[in-house]
Amino acid sequence: MEIAKAYDPKTAEESHYQRWEANGCFAPEINEDPAAPTYSIVIPPPNVTGSLHMGHALQHTIMDVLTRWKRMQGYRTLWLPGTDHAGISVQRKVVEQLKKDEGKSPLDIGREEFVRRAWAWKEQYGNTINEQMRREGASVDWSRHRFTMDESLSLAVRNVFCTLYSEGWIYRGLRIVNWCPRDKTVLSDLEVKEENKKDGKLVYLKYPVKGTDRTITVATTRPETMLGDTAVAVNPSDERYSDLIGRTVELPLTGREIPIIADEYVDAEFGTGAVKITPAHDPNDYLVGERHGLEQLLVMNEDGTMNAAAGKDFDGIDRFAARTMVIERFEELGLLEKIDDYEVSLPICERCKTVVEPILSKQWFVKMDEMRDIALELMRAEGVPHFHPQVPHEKVYTAWLENLKDWTISRQLWWGHQIPAWYDDEGNVFVARTEAEAKEKAGRKELKQDQDVLDTWFSSGLWAFSTFGWTGEATDQLTANSSQLTAETKTDLETFLPTDVLVTGRDIIFLWVSRMIMLTKKFTGKKAFEDVVVTGTVLAKDGKPMSKGRGNGVDPIEMFDKFGVDATRVYLASIATGADIRWNDSGIETYRNFANKIWNATRFCLMNSENAAVDHASLMDRSALSLPDRWIISRLNQTAMDVNRSLSRYEFHTAVSLLYHFVWDDFCDWYIELKKDEINSGDVDATSRILTILEIALRMLHPFMPYLTEELWLKLPGTSSQMHAKVYQNAEATIMLAAFPPGDASAVDQDAEAEMQLVIDTIRRVRNIRTEMNIKPSDRVAVHVAAAAEQQAILAANEAQVLKLARADKLVLAETLDVPKATAKAVITNAEIAVPLEGLIDFDKERERLQNQINKLDVELQRLNGQLSNEDFVNKAPAEKVEALRSRKAEIEQQTATLKTNLEALN
């Protein structure tokens, strides 16, 4: 069979995905047994404006590994893909496009037209990440792809809103919220990030106290808000100001007169001990205002400019320009006391980096206290979700829940789920799924729908169940009597919820994961998922998070082009420990090389495969198996068991490491080398066996390296759909439906492993002698081994292999050595190795070699002696530990004695 000398990932990547998809291999229905156990994962829906970044690639790799592994195990498997509608991001893109192409604003074209264009934008650009996922090899069921604004998911949103409203969990109220003046919308606390600014200023303003010649000084980082001050507060016990309480100040620049009040909120120690109170522009001031019945004076517009209430001079001025103006005016009036440098932390809009303005606004909120209890109860009673790694995520999650504040869910956007609330002329609100129902409730009056839409995370919070068809309508097949349903009649909702695992980054545990847990439980009574795998962050080479701003990102698509999809996937899996990790090109090269190694190992097996074929029976007849066969079968089964265990614990890096070492070290470096002569000589049985070992290895590798393994598996003679797991018997042959090797404990053969160790050690010591004594690779040597009869027999049975790999032409086995003085020697467990080097040996060098071996053993001997002479150790340590050290000590002493004898013999 002709097969290229090096693996070219492109070929494999282009040929298999389409066929898998077309054959329905990704859909759970490929599984012929409707009663098979299920395994389901919903994807954290990427932003529809987004393209694939390294975080996606990492998480998708993990999800695909799990999905393919479970599918191969015969589970009825579903990995459900989809995207979210990304309210703010899409809105911004469409606004920009509109301005650029037509010079128009959204208001110019109206809401209906704007939404139409947003859909058009989504249709045109929203598919990028889906195509990239195909390239990744993601085995998602595209027939179940969901979008948060799909009709069914939107119906679910409306029903959830109505239910929560009718139960009093959703309310509309006037609160201080986070306002982004650039996006002109409110944001939830989680969408605002604090940023420390060292170059901030603390401005001290003097307010004249009415009826006196005194002033009272307040300090502020936002001087422009003084235009909205409605009081000055001091601590009631602050004697400096006690005589001023109850008086008023004449608020400069405004002509307004505001009271001086006393409130415990004020810290007399901080600043001047007097605080300006702006109830409409600061959350703490808002509370003070509530306590004292102060006016809430809003002085800012939604775009961050000051409004008419700020005064004629400031009306329409941007907030930062107004800040400068206020300072200047105070200076002119002689009322600016001083300006101090001050480190401030500014709230920043997570998406657009604009400084967020705390502002009084009427918004919709979800009350979180009862919601929180749902999640805490799940964690308390069942420990759900199980976080992997548990530390630190479980603790952070729980702590966050305990301090949860209400969630602002309205957004001043047009793209999204418009809030299903209608108002009559008097401002009465009617919440209903449809306008018709609202009118019904209102007595058929003319109503106007709320202009706001819901937070995108509100709809993604339903993702775990709305994606499976839950709409909140009476027609939903829900859980109550699902036990009466047969497997065939169960809906997706009954079949796949709860999902098995959620794989995500830590940045959206609060934003999304926690809300999904609460909402899923509330509306379906089920858990959203049992486990949450929290991946670390893939950092750039500089140790910082990858970001467009820094320009330090690594594009997964470029990595696919450069190293191949499979290599990238295995590399990502190898770093999936839960900890953050720096991107490292040499790491990914390792797995490019690994892919090539697998390719070439297969190439070798296929070069001589005439008449041979994959044949699982060929491994069963123990009497026909040689030592290397028994050994590799033992290693194979041990590896399979360990890989399964690692995957079940989400220890992806361990699984990769096990597979890497099995394939490269055990299979390629030893097994292939040991069997080479047999294979090359056309031994059909030997070739069938090696093909079979390889075939099983490819299956284990498949979840990590889907393209390479499929490409090679299909080339192996004898592979067919007969090798599929039994629930996929009628599908077209593909490795992705082959049974995942479970590993067989009874095939693990400790004797074979010990015997092989003797062969390996013998070969290694001879190679070592050759290198250190500068023997040319082309020169053959004689190998003498002194050992007991049992060891002699093992080596005798593998003489050809030892000779070949040690590049020797003679193997002499005896109880004791009979060699000339000019001989290099070494000791291994249960044997002594000697290589006569007449005329070639450098006696000084051989002395040095022997002395080095003695020295190394001596270091270990010292330590063993130390431990064994410690009575506490001997008395208290487990007996088998003590015994192990004793026997190791005896061995070392014996080996040292031999080496010393040999050293003396050279003199």
Add this chain to the structure above:
RNA sequence: GCCGACUUAGCUCAGUGGUAGAGCACUCGCUUCACACGCGAUAGGUCAGAAGUUCAAAUCUUCUAGUCGGCACCA
């Protein structure tokens, strides 16, 4: 301010009580008929520092230092 994580070979990282590991880089030798994206052989760590628990600590506890993260506050 509170909470947490991390600190192991030159680099990037595994390793949750019993002889310190990997990949890459480095050194030496190989056009050995699957693979130079390779083969063979070496070298390289008082596991951040200190104290404690234990027969035994990279691993458990406490403290210190440094790095990073989350939360809170911020007139």
